[in-house]
Amino acid sequence: MSTQRSDTAGLPPAPEVVQIEVGLLQNFCEILYCPDTREAAIVDPAWEVDRLLREVERLRLRVTTALITHTHNDHIEGVDALVRQTGAAVVVHPREADRVRAAARTSTLVDAIDGQDLAIGRRGVRALETPGHTVGGTCYLADGYVITGDVLFVGGCGRTDFAGGDTAQMWNSLQRLARLPEETRVYPGHNYGDTETSTIAHELRENRFLRCASLDEFRLLRERKRA
Ligand SMILES: [Zn+2]
Ligand SMILES: [Zn+2]
Numbered sequence: 001m002s003t004q005r006s007d008t009a010g011l012p013p014a015p016e017v018v019q020i021e022v023g024l025l026q027n028f029c030e031i032l033y034c035p036d037t038r039e040a041a042i043v044d045p046a047w048e049v050d051r052l053l054r055e056v057e058r059l060r061l062r063v064t065t066a067l068i069t070h071t072h073n074d075h076i077e078g079v080d081a082l083v084r085q086t087g088a089a090v091v092v093h094p095r096e097a098d099r100v101r102a103a104a105r106t107s108t109l110v111d112a113i114d115g116q117d118l119a120i121g122r123r124g125v126r127a128l129e130t131p132g133h134t135v136g137g138t139c140y141l142a143d144g145y146v147i148t149g150d151v152l153f154v155g156g157c158g159r160t161d162f163a164g165g166d167t168a169q170m171w172n173s174l175q176r177l178a179r180l181p182e183e184t185r186v187y188p189g190h191n192y193g194d195t196e197t198s199t200i201a202h203e204l205r206e207n208r209f210l211r212c213a214s215l216d217e218f219r220l221l222r223e224r225k226r227a
Contacts, residue, residue, distance in 0.1 A: 007141060008181060012117055012124030014142035015041070019187060019196060020055065023047030025074050026191040030147060032140075033061050034121020041065035041120045042088070043140065043147050044189065045078035052078075053085060065120065068092040068112070069149025069189055070134040071099035072162075080104035091118060093129065093136030112138045130177070132170025133158035139177065145185035146200075152177050152186060154193025157209040160222055167222050171215045178203075178210055 015032035022029050029052055033040035040061035042052055056063055063086040066079055071092065076099065082088055083104050092100045093112045100107060110118075114129035118140075125140040125147070133150045137158075140147040150158035151173050160167040177186075182201035203210050212218040 006115070007126070007128060007176070007179070008143075011126060011141065011143040012119070013122065014144050015120045015123040015125065017142070017145060017187065018055065018059070020048075020052060021191050021196075022051065023074065023077075027074050028187065028189055028191060028196070030187055031055060031059070031061070032067070032120055032123075032125065032142070033059065034123045037121035038062055039064050039121035041067050041091075041118075041125075042082060043067045044069055044075040044149070045082040046073075046075055047077055049078040049081040049085070052082075062086075063088045065110075065118070066090045067118070067125070067140050067147070068096070068100060069139065069147065069151075070137045071096040071103075072134065072150070075149070075189065076100060076103050079107065083107045091127070093127075093138045095131075095136035096134060097136075112136075128176065130173035131164075132160055132166055132168075132173045134162070135164040135166075137173065139173075141180070141184075144183070145187060145197075146177065146180060147187045148177065149189040151189075152203065152207075152210075153188040153190060154186065154195055154198040154203070155207050156192055157207070157222070158189075167219050168215060170222065171212075171218045174210060174218075 030043040112127040
């Protein structure tokens with residue numbers, strides 16, 4: 001239980017969140033913003049940066065930050081365009097920083113360190129290191145919701161058979177998310193489920209990957225199913 005306490009203790013006030021589906025792979029981006037200062041972060045900018053920036057403009061926001069859950073191309077395809085147009089600093093786990101540097105040479109990188117709070121105006125989120133889909137997979141926890149990238153989907157979880165994937169690490173990462181308060185809203189990296197968001201409580205009941213009783217059971221299920 002100490003893990004739950006440390007993951008949520010003293011979280012800053014949560015940014016407002018706007019979820020936007022982009023591209024042809026059902027990717028979700030989020031705009032997180034402080035309603036007081038109008039500073040904003042964009043999670044996993046890709047495919048439709050112009051559309052994301054039109055929404056930013058409509059909400060009268062200023063993008064200061066890009067938050068990267070992991071560096072598969074469908075999540076970072078728009079980092080270069082976003083950085084060029086906004087000068088946003090890019091938060092990414094150090095184990096995947098090279099991939100951002102290759103994709104967006106002019107970017108200023110900030111390390112996503114486990115447990116560290118990242119300010120968005122007077123609001124903020126906390127980086128949670130959640131490897132398993134990739135080596136530096138990171139979720140971003142706010143007070144009341146969590147951005148889960150390709151770790152946890154509504155009714156599913158990310159694959160572990162790509163380069164850098166690891167089924168045992170994925171199991172540990174999912175267990176960590178499962179210990180978050182049950183009412184925590186889940187914002188996944190893709191629109192693969194029956195609904196666009198969910199809650200930890202719902203996933204504990206309905207997600208067969210979270211319902212596994214052991215790593216062995218999870219391994220059988222995860223490594224058999226390729227979707
Ligand atoms: Zn991925
Ligand atoms: Zn993805």
